[in-house]
Amino acid sequence: MSGGTGPVICFGQQPCGFFPKRFLFAKIQTARRLQAELGGEIVFFYHDSDHDPRETKTLLHQIKTGVPLLLNFAFANKIQRKFSPLYLKRVLPDWQARTAQQLPGYVDPCWVEAFSKIAATNVACFCLEMYRQMGLLDGIRVARSSDPALRRAACDVPEFFVDVPHEGEVVRARCWDGALRLHEGGDVYVTLPPAQFTKEQVSPTRDSRLRWMQSAVRCTHYIAGASEQEYLHKEETPEITFLTRDSIERSDEAYTGGPN
Known part of the structure; x- marks a missing residue:
């Protein structure tokens, strides 16, 4: 999706x-x-298709x-917390106000104000807007x-997740041997009913993410x-x-301003 001829310097992160x-x-x-x-x-x-709620834990210091x-976001229910992609985990109405009351003394007043003014309905957009405000x-x-446009432009990969409806939410299910499954933990998986899906619902696994991203x-x-260096399949993208x-x-601590 890059139309230029100069260097394209990329980094990725949930x-x-x-x-x-x-x-x-x-x-x-x-x-x-x-x-x-x-x-x-x-x-x-910005890999906001990931679904792990631990990604958004925020460690501040007085x-x-x-x-x-x-701190972390509050979640509407167990299904959404565990399985919905971050771009579909909803920001609860009272979470922002309650969290803003905890921030003074931990971050500069300007960031408390910026945090309080963000109008975002999901976790991924909220984080992205805060990064922009900073x-x-x-x-x-x-x-x-x-x-959806990036997903359509990306190549097909053999290992992937699919965003599908489940119990009133949209969840990110792993496609495995033709079946859609949710990982409950350990060796426990829940198999969802068969469902048709399009490329707009597909996102990569950790192992297929580099090739998928690079194709777009x-x-x-x-x-x-x-940690990325340990699992990236660099041989797939020699360019x-x-x-x-x-x-x-x-x-692993939160960045709250300043040179470093």
Whole structure:
């Protein structure tokens, strides 16, 4: 989906907290540094099709005392929490106000105000808008894995999930041997009724995500985190130059402003 001829510098990440984890900030900084050297554009592959509610846990620390505070979104029900993709997990009406009351003392007042003013109905959009309010995405193109146009443009992959209705919600079911299944935990799976689906409902697994993303984004450089380096199938995309993101301390904590 890239129409330019210059470098396309990409990094990927799920929504990773309503204040982004510091490792995402490090990816952004690495991309900007590379762009300053090479030119071209930066693309943030925003994998908001993921369904794991743990991705959006947000770890803050009290500014004066360092006391930690772990926050996350509230979810409408168990089905939505466990199985709905992040772009369809709803932001509950009272969650934002209750959470805003907890933020003073943990983040600067300007971020409390920005958080309070966000008008987003789902988890993925809420996180993305907060990142924008913080100025992190200025000049960066966002390609969302939930975007029907991107899904249509992406290649077919043998391992994938499908967004399908289930018990009043839309869930992300793994397609396995022709059957749609939800992973309850351990070796326990729930098999859903057979359903027809289109490419607009399909998103990749971890192992097929790079090839799927690249078929739509067509990047020249990809910035990966340390854990990503362990599972990326780089041999499938020999045209990409891979780089490791800059190191950053306390990488799993929330980034709340400042140089690092």
